[in-house]
Amino acid sequence: MSHPASRPRLNTAAVLPRIGAAVVGGYALAWGFITLTIASLVAAGVDYDDAWMLAMMVAFLLYLGAFLWSFTTRSAWLAWVVLLGAGGLMTGTAHLLARGIPGVA
Amino acid sequence: MAWLHTWFGLVLGFVLMVAFFFGALSVFDREFDRWTQPATRFAAQPMPSFDRVLHPVFEGIVEPDPEERAAAEDRVGGALPARLPVSEFSAYTTHRDPVLEAYVAFDVPNSPLDHDHAYGHRTIDPRNGQDLANGDLKVGSEFFYPMHFSLHLEWKELGYWIIALAAMTMLAALVSGVVIHRKLLRELFTFRPQRLRQRAVLDLHNLSGVVALPFHFLFAFTGLVIFADIYFPVSETQLRAVHDAHERIEAEHTGLPHDPAGVPAPLASVDAMVRDAQARWAARGMAGEVGFLYVAHVGDANGYVSVYRAGTDRIALTGQGIHYRASSGELIREDPPESAISSVNEFLTGLHLQHFRHWALRFLYVFGGLAGCVCIATGFLFFVEKRKAQHARAGLGGARLVDALAVATVTGMVIATLSLLVANRLLPVELEDRNLWQKGVFWLAWIAAGVHAYWRTRPTLEGRDSPAWAEQCLAVGVLAPAAMLLNWTTTGDHLLATIARGYWPVAGVDIALLTTGGAALWAARTLRRRALSFSTTAVQT
Numbered sequence: 001m002s003h004p005a006s007r008p009r010l011n012t013a014a015v016l017p018r019i020g021a022a023v024v025g026g027y028a029l030a031w032g033f034i035t036l037t038i039a040s041l042v043a044a045g046v047d048y049d050d051a052w053m054l055a056m057m058v059a060f061l062l063y064l065g066a067f068l069w070s071f072t073t074r075s076a077w078l079a080w081v082v083l084l085g086a087g088g089l090m091t092g093t094a095h096l097l098a099r100g101i102p103g104v105a
Numbered sequence: 106m107a108w109l110h111t112w113f114g115l116v117l118g119f120v121l122m123v124a125f126f127f128g129a130l131s132v133f134d135r136e137f138d139r140w141t142q143p144a145t146r147f148a149a150q151p152m153p154s155f156d157r158v159l160h161p162v163f164e165g166i167v168e169p170d171p172e173e174r175a176a177a178e179d180r181v182g183g184a185l186p187a188r189l190p191v192s193e194f195s196a197y198t199t200h201r202d203p204v205l206e207a208y209v210a211f212d213v214p215n216s217p218l219d220h221d222h223a224y225g226h227r228t229i230d231p232r233n234g235q236d237l238a239n240g241d242l243k244v245g246s247e248f249f250y251p252m253h254f255s256l257h258l259e260w261k262e263l264g265y266w267i268i269a270l271a272a273m274t275m276l277a278a279l280v281s282g283v284v285i286h287r288k289l290l291r292e293l294f295t296f297r298p299q300r301l302r303q304r305a306v307l308d309l310h311n312l313s314g315v316v317a318l319p320f321h322f323l324f325a326f327t328g329l330v331i332f333a334d335i336y337f338p339v340s341e342t343q344l345r346a347v348h349d350a351h352e353r354i355e356a357e358h359t360g361l362p363h364d365p366a367g368v369p370a371p372l373a374s375v376d377a378m379v380r381d382a383q384a385r386w387a388a389r390g391m392a393g394e395v396g397f398l399y400v401a402h403v404g405d406a407n408g409y410v411s412v413y414r415a416g417t418d419r420i421a422l423t424g425q426g427i428h429y430r431a432s433s434g435e436l437i438r439e440d441p442p443e444s445a446i447s448s449v450n451e452f453l454t455g456l457h458l459q460h461f462r463h464w465a466l467r468f469l470y471v472f473g474g475l476a477g478c479v480c481i482a483t484g485f486l487f488f489v490e491k492r493k494a495q496h497a498r499a500g501l502g503g504a505r506l507v508d509a510l511a512v513a514t515v516t517g518m519v520i521a522t523l524s525l526l527v528a529n530r531l532l533p534v535e536l537e538d539r540n541l542w543q544k545g546v547f548w549l550a551w552i553a554a555g556v557h558a559y560w561r562t563r564p565t566l567e568g569r570d571s572p573a574w575a576e577q578c579l580a581v582g583v584l585a586p587a588a589m590l591l592n593w594t595t596t597g598d599h600l601l602a603t604i605a606r607g608y609w610p611v612a613g614v615d616i617a618l619l620t621t622g623g624a625a626l627w628a629a630r631t632l633r634r635r636a637l638s639f640s641t642t643a644v645q646t
Binding site: 015 | 108109112230270273276277280298312326329330337339340343344348349350353355365444446448449450453590
């Protein structure tokens with residue numbers, strides 16, 4: 001690790017997009033996961049508070065996974081596309097599901 | 106992964122250090138409250154009678170606290186009427202609280218939030234209902250504790266978000282640290298203080314990281330879960346309709362009205378309800394201390410009273426709630442056993458907040474928190490030691506800047522904390538804005554320590570050891586025993602007296618002060634000796 005060639009170097013141009021993907025992309029993924037989990041569980045008859053708690057506990061672990069993964073992908077843009085795409089897809093599905101839940105205007 | 110560990114650890118390590126240190130202090134927040142508020146140095150009290158003690162206190166709270174009003178006006182986007190309708194009464198206590206916090210929730214009209222409230226509160230002596238140290242800064246629970254999770258940056262809840270990013274980074278640093286090393290078991294038994302300094306520092310970094318790894322992971326994770334509602338406000342935004350529908354169904358199901366009826370109604374004897382609740386707990390073989398008492402829709406026909414059992418004997422904060430109609434005292438409902446998911450959630454958050462009675466675990470938390478501080482501090486030291494010679498040759502200031510920030514964060518933070526305790530004992534009781542002065546001393550001492558750290562780390566620029574560490578250790582070594590002595594002279598509660606009386610909240614803080622001072626003086630002496638021996642060898646060669 002102390003060999004000069006392998007020493008971690010700060011290359012801003014290469015690194016900023018990855019940090020962005022980790023923080024913002026990870027957040028979007030977690031948001032999508034939370035809303036989809038709550039909406040689908042509530043639609044399946046699970047209590048809202050239970051669904052909320054389960055979604056939150058898993059979401060932070062998922063966020064952590066996405067966060068770390070953003071630094072291991074071949075390209076930062078891949079991380080951006082996958083995380084925002086999956087997050088957006090889940091958020092949209094949650095929105096549609098939520099409209100079908102009884103009692104929701 | 107190595108890159109991630111180094112740079113994220115460096116940038117957010119400073120925030121994490123604050124979170125860990127003040128988290129460790131917050132484990133004993135009530136004890137710091139006692140130390141800083143001599144008038145409240147008496148035994149913890151149970152929840153007092155509602156009818157005789159609490160009710161008049163609640164009636165006497167006629168408006169929200171000024172900060173609460175300001176925050177509510179922020180949410181509404183305009184001024185609120187002078188008089189706000191009273192909505193709820195509540196009081197919470199634990200097995201470590203001699204004084205009681207009584208809260209009144211006022212309705213906030215025209216708020217974008219559902220059931221939005223602004224709170225007014227008073228601190229009372231539960232033995233007689235009189236104000237006690239009301240309005241005085243509770244240094245432990247109102248200053249150290251919020252520092253731990255909000256950095257006292259209330260604007261737009263910015264502090265919470267910075268802490269969250271730091272917690273997420275902590276989790277990432279732990280996982281990436283494990284990926285870097287992989288030889289966890291060996292790290293646990295490896296510490297070679299006599300070896301090269303850089304090696305010894307790295308050993309200690311790995312050791313402190315690994316020994317408390319489960320603790321660190323669990324606390325960063327549960328910390329995020331505790332404030333999940335702030336970080337992912339789905340219930341107020343995207344899923345608001347689902348959430349509100351659930352609340353209406355829930356209210357029908359439980360029989361606990363969601364909204365007031367708009368019809369005035371009197372309040373029956375709450376003490377009778379509490380006695381009934383205690384009899385019901387006793388029938389289930391449970392201890393009968395009340396932890397949380399709550400009156401919803403005050404003065405309304407839909408009003409109800411909830412009595413929750415204290416969390417002294419289990420992980421969850423409170424529970425086994427029993428609910429009564431406020432106007433008649435008739436039983437509405439007993440909470441059913443928690444669902445599996447809710448039990449897991451309560452276990453995780455309760456484990457972090459630790460309001461239950463378990464002193465051994467309480468001390469382990471402090472050691473876990475301090476192990477985190479050691480891990481982060483040695484991370485900084487390793488960063489500096491590894492680079493300072495190289496930066497000196499290249500004429501770079503990076504190693505020095507990190508060294509200065511490390512000194513300011515590690516010893517500077519301790520100096521600021523001790524200065525606050527010293528100021529607490531020195532500032533006259535009748536001083537106007539005494540709370541502000543105490544906080545001001547804290548921040549000014551920290552800034553001064555930061556300036557000193559930058560000035561006295563200049564030798565790091567040339568690849569040498571800086572005297573900043575030793576000098577600030579010396580300051581800690583002077584301030585800590587000074588705080589203890591000032592406690593003695595201003596209150597008469599010296600260590601022998603408090604130990605003889607078995608009054609551990611104050612004795613414990615005093616012992617911690619002495620230990621801190623002793624350790625800091627030893628560190629200062631060791632650093633100074635080493636600096637001397639280095640400079641003599643340098644002269645000889």
